[in-house]
Amino acid sequence: MHTIVLATQKGGSGKSTLAIGLALAAKQAGFSVRLIETDPQGTLSNWQRRRTETEPVVEPIYQAANIEPRLKMLASSGLQLAIVDTAAGLSAATTAAIRHSDLCLIPSRPTVADIEATASTLSVARAWKRPFGFVLNQTPIRGQRIDHAANTLADEAALELADVLARPLIVMRNDHQDALAAGLAVSEFAPGSKSADEIRGLWQWIETRLNLSSTTNLLIDQVISAADGMMHAAAKIASNDAATLTS
Known part of the structure; x- marks a missing residue:
């Protein structure tokens, strides 16, 4: 299992919106x-109460x-992925979650106050030697502020931008909040929207970063491997039969 x-x-x-998406x-x-x-604010639990689907399950764990x-x-139990939504600030529960994570995602809006606020979370991730990445969230569609924020985050982490900044950036659009209010994720609420495309793109970035494979992909690989084995065996039998006929 991987924990984000x-x-x-x-x-x-x-x-919370990113966790759901x-x-x-x-x-x-x-x-x-x-x-x-x-x-304890319970954004995910409230979202689940508005939801008609049973999956994914939201499990509250408030004690570190x-x-x-x-x-x-x-x-x-065989679960493949746990996504942990934490409270603002640093608490014992947040520190424990980061300590046991495979990837700590640090969302930040492209503002000075938000970027400055990432420093304490970054220090915890580094203290426990956990992989991390910044997500620029609620960004304007375009503008110099985005580039400045991205470069500042890279400077703060003392790493190349490509190593620490998740892609794509998540643009501020009403789809995200409308989906939350409806008990949906944006990929359910507006599956063909740019918002949904960005969240799917972010998930693909995470898959690459963690080198993940789903059960579906593993089953496909197993089926292909089995088929290759059967074809190889059949070819060997046919070759042996041919050799017997000509001898």
């Missing part, structure tokens, strides 16, 4: 997914001590 944690110091960065994008790509809510054993139990 969305965390940042500042509220309003869109962690990524969970559905992963599910649509063939992964089994559980949403973990460590934020419960995070590691629960993640181990989910991994033992």
